[in-house]
Each structure stands twice: as structure tokens, then as C-alpha cells.
Amino acid sequence: MHEALTIGQLAARSGVAQSALRYYERLGLIRADRTGGNQRRYHRGELRRVAFIRIAQQVGISLEEIRSALDSLPASRTPTADDWAQLSMAWRDRLDEKIRLLNRLRDDLDGCIGCGCLSLSRCNLYNPGDELAGEGPGARLTLPR
Amino acid sequence: MHEALTIGQLAARSGVAQSALRYYERLGLIRADRTGGNQRRYHRGELRRVAFIRIAQQVGISLEEIRSALDSLPASRTPTADDWAQLSMAWRDRLDEKIRLLNRLRDDLDGCIGCGCLSLSRCNLYNPGDELAGEGPGARLTLPR
DNA sequence: CCTTGAGCTGAACCCTGCTTCAACTTGCAG
């Protein structure tokens, strides 16, 4: 019928391997009903979830973080556009943050090229936030991990 | 003396664990001379390499890719500022690409929120590049991996 | 009814990027 997707169909539609879909299910990222014969049948709404998962992964968010974000969606009813919008706004913040970081990295790199430095003692890249460690000569890398 | 750093010193200066430094050496990302007693002694220039490695990692580049980029530096002489600048320019392109991608992702997401869609059949996010698959109804995820 | 492709499960395996450990050896301060 119209509502239920097999795992093969979901895989084809989402571009995600069946094995990955089963894996996501084990992690609680998506869910499926079962037929009498124990085969998975996905609501079409799961496609949204899968799309969200892949998008978030692209941005470097772990499956665990994604799971807890998806948990914020109402379990009792089908999430509305508003529900998704809330999630999206949170994602947007993360994107902004990532973009900000990359821009700084790029600018710092440009600065280094411009000054021909990479000289370890003054470079922004080596000392983001101007944190020269106090002990001994020379700088320390203080990149966030 | 001034030139040689022990692994402990390099670790402290770079903010990278000793175990990680040994690992990088195994992968051919950095190198070290040895004392008579087989201890590693690093040229100060290795600090630059380590810094580059961490920066590139932040941008999501794999160690293997980083290695091959670093291989483009001259092995015979100490890399000059110009040598590094060339590498930096290549990195800069990658940063620009990443930034571009993130911006698109964010804008697409905003668009989805605005239109309340996430409706699978028209959304940019699900069909970046407007590639609606030809067979059957509905769209396919075509996110690059 | 029978065949064939699609699905199911658990366990094992893979790759990346490290960390930890045991068992030793160096090297420098006193």
C-alpha cells in the first residue's frame, strides 16, 4: 500500500545501505513495524528521520547526539512540521558554529601565508585566542579537540 | 641544544599526545632522528608539520590525505615559507569548499523550515542539485558521502 | 506448488585514529 516501505525501498529512497538502516534501528535512531513474517515495514515518515541523520552526520555530529536530538520529537504522535522546525533551529546553530570555526581557520591560514610566518612564536593558528603558554620559550598548540 | 626536541617536549608544545606522535610517525606524517640510545629527537620544523596535521584534521581531512599532501613538501631541504604557502593554498581551497557546503546546508535547512516542507518530494536537502531519481514516485536521497 | 529474490538474525570483521600496557632501556641531576 501507500504507507509502508520495505527496507529495500527505504534503502533505495534514502541512499543508505540496508545494513546501515538496521544499524540505525539498533541504535534507536529509526523504528519499523513488523509484518506477520517479521519483516520491517517503515512509515514514510522514517524517510525524514533518515534524511536528518545523514545531514547531521555531514556536519560532523555523532549518531549518539543525533539520537538524543531525535528523541526530542514527540513519540506519541507523528511529528508536525513545527516539531521538525524546532529541531532544525537547533541544527542551524550548530551549522553557524561550524561555519564560524572554519572561517576563522581559513582567515588564520591566510594570515600565516601573508606574513610568511608559520613561525610558531606568533602565529594565530598555533595560538588561537592568543594563548601563549606561560612556561618556557615557544608556543603551544591549543587547538580545541 | 636548540635544535632537538624530545618526544615529551614536542608533545607538550604541540598539545598532541606522545602516543599520537608515534602513531603519526608510523604513518609517515612526521619523522625523527634517533640518539645513540634510540630515543627520538625532533627538528623544530616538525612542530609545523604537527600543527598542519591538527589543523587539517579539524577540517575533516583524513590522515592519509594529510600524509600525501605533506609528501609534496621537499624532502631534501627544509621546507621554506613558500613551500608551506603552497600547501596552505591547497588547504584554503578545501576550507572554502567546506564553508560553501555548510552554508548551502544551512540555507537549505532554513528554506525547509520556511516552507514547512521536509516533504521529500520537493526539498532541496533531499535533492541537492535537483536530482530527482527517475523511477517511481518520490525522491531519493543523493547526499554525497 | 515451486522457485527466486528479498528479508531476518547474530556474530564476526573492517577501518580510522588513537590509547594502554608490560617489559625494558636511556640519560641526566645530584
Added chain:
DNA sequence: CTGCAAGTTGAAGCAGGGTTCAGCTCAAGG
């Protein structure tokens, strides 16, 4: 010269994110 921090190695382990495989079962067209 000695003692102890700092260094060495190979092997094993870990976390994340999956894939592969063996051995079966389902479902649907001919």
C-alpha cells in the same frame, strides 16, 4: 655512580560507524 623520570617497542584494546556472512524464512509471480 646511582636513582628515577622519561623514552622504547609490539601487541592489544577501544570507540565509532558500519559491512559481510552463514544459515534460514518470507512472499509473490508463473
